[in-house]
Amino acid sequence: MNISADNAIVRLEDVHLSFGQTEVLKGIDLTVNRGDAVSIIGPSGSGKSTILRCINALVQPQSGRITVNRTRVDQLTRESERIALRKRVGIVFQQYNLFPHLTVLDNIVLAPTRILGTDRREAEKLARELLEKVRLAEKANAYPGQLSGGQQQRVAIARALAMKPELVLFDEVTSALDPETVGEVLWVIRDLIRDGMTSILVTHEMRFAEEISDTVVFTENGRIIDQGSPEQIFHSADNPRVRQFVSGLSGRGPVRDGEGI
């Protein structure tokens, strides 16, 4: 069962998930190839975060298959196995949750030294390289409270990368930021994708999704109702619901700061 032979790094097959009586995922099929960037868009409550949480084994579906490289994520039974998976699958949330009492550098060094057992000097060297990458080299000794939201989110991205993950999940990482700091975070993610990091992004930044994605997936009410290239989804969707959403006419729209499509 060599799943990586076809270049897929993540595969969801007919995934169903309910919270109590509420069916939240109603048969999700999704394949993400190594090095690809896949954006998940769609209305609030449609199951986007739940898809990411399944991939990271934060929630377990009732049926279906989830594979990350060769690991059958849906079959993991022990917490230790889930923790092992989460070392390989980075996740960055809207809330960055940095430790306020630790410097930026120590926030990044913590997991590699504690969880991977990386030697402090080596972890620090990597942390400094990552800070360079997220354009915050000069903030190594600052505390999170001294940084803007956008800067803190960039530290959170560096912290995820410090585990050398096989892929990174981004869940609306710019949604809580002041508009003027959104751009700097998107720049960092764009660089990572250009460097070939496999990424799955839930985002409301439609222009960004259009620019950086290999594939765009549209979810509604627990189902993927359309997927395709950015060109297909943003400019030639057959589905009227998708067309309406991407044109920003759907309530919580993608349009920001007058950036109409």
Ligand SMILES: Nc1ncnc2c1ncn2[C@@H]1O[C@H](COP(=O)(O)OP(=O)(O)O)[C@@H](O)[C@H]1O
């Ligand atoms: N832990 C949970 N318990 C109960 N319902 C949940 C839980 N997490 C999410 N839901 C419900 O599942 C649906 C999908 O949620 P979510 O995946 O967060 O949507 P999205 O990210 O697209 O906004 C929503 O109706 C939400 O209320």
Ligand SMILES: [Mg+2]
């Ligand atoms: Mg969500």
